[in-house]
Amino acid sequence: MSANLLYLEVYNYYRQLIEKGSLSKGDKLPSLRACCIDRDVSKTTAETAYFQLIADGYIISRERSGYYVSNNCKATTPIEKSSTVAFTYEHASYDLSTVGEDPNAFCFDLWQRYMKSAMRDTSRLISYGEPQGEIELRNELSNYVRKRRNIYCSMDNIVVGASTQTLLILLLSILKRQGMTTASVPTIGFKRYAQVFSDNDFTVGIRNKEADVIYVSPAHMTEWGDVMPITRRYEILEHSKNGHLIIEDDYLNELNYSKMACPSIYALSGGDNVVYLGSFSRVLLPSIRISFMILPDRLMDAYLSVKDLYDQTASKTEQLALCQFLRDDQLYRHIRKVKRLYGTKREVLFLLLNSIKARFEESDMLFGESGTEAGLRIKKANKPALLSWLIDHKIKCKVVDESWDYSIFLFSCGIIPLKTLDNIIDDIS
Secondary structure, eight states: OOHHHHHHHHHHHHHHHHHHTSSOTTOBOOOHHHHHHHHTOOHHHHHHHHHHHHHTTSEEEETTTEEEEOTTSTTOOHHHHHHHHHHSOSOOSEEOSOOOOOTTTSOHHHHHHHHHHHHTOHHHHTSOOOTTOOHHHHHHHHHHHHHHHOOOOOGGGEEEESOHHHHHHHHHHHHHHTTOOEEEESSGGGHHHHHHHHHTTOEEEESOTTOSEEEEOTTOOSTTOOOOOHHHHHHHHHHHHTTOEEEEEOTTGGGBOOSSOOOOHHHHHTTTTEEEEEEOTTTSOTTSOOEEEEOOHHHHHHHHHHGGGSOOOSOHHHHHHHHHHHHTTHHHHHHHHHHHHHHHHHHHHHHHHHHHHHHSSSEEEEOOSBSSEEEEEEEGGGHHHHHHHHHHTTEEOEEEEOSSSEEEEEEEOSSSOHHHHHHHHHHHO
């Protein structure tokens, strides 16, 4: 039986035990080693099955303790389900649950001028886009990453697409041909990318140092914006020297508020055994779908052999507009503007969470160094009280359960206007 079918067999075995009630909420599952012995499978297969159980909400992982049946599994009680449903009320005055961009941050008029300019080049618009991306844009992107991330690469190594997931699918088609079969993601929070690996027949694990492909997001490691320290980046770089391929997703690096900017893993490696992924969806607008990847030289021949089999997924018009936007240094000005705005909003969000934290015992703020999100970790016993308090004050946010003892509430200050954030502080004072 193939490894993929084996992991599904283990997954279904424990899933059925949980759904039937043979394993109840809070029950501890066998350790990975015990699972390997009991089910006669490899450690990689056991890890993949447990990872999928975590991703689907059946079990949770407790550090240095093991794996336990989650209170959010299929067998949860109606009361626990209703507490979550009650929180998704529709009459919230303050929406801190939606991740997105502040309408006051984007230069709509300026972008429209660049789009109109691109539309006037009718001779370019009557043909399909280049599979690898428009040459002028790739040239500007090579200049951009050199100035912003100290990455030196040829425009010939850059591939443009509509999203990082789209580019990842293309990349995995190349890696499979080179015999790579295993992949690792940092945490269960990267379920979307784990699914892409799984759908492309990769066996997926969490922090598996022996995986053929190691996916990391150094500038945004958690939902609340933790940044990977330089020591950890060097550790990952050592894995690349051992033949493992590193995929560095530099998501939200432009909104990094660290006192000292950390260099990219690609720059540290000189481009060997590292694929760099970049995107403009958060720094510009989510609706502007342009991402890019930088391939190391050793993958270029494999890419060129399949390049013409894949259509370009990014809008040619938006590529031409972005090219000129970069050429005129407008992106640098825009980044400075949004960093000032979001930096101020992050400070107000910090005050808000600090005020909420003071009202509930045994709670901690989770405030990272990038992005526009922050978290509040609270004892599960205090979760109903916090939910009630948030509803009373018409504040809406996300709830993320990550351990047996604690719940994590995630707040985003991206879309909500700064003045409205100030109003929340006044309302709860």
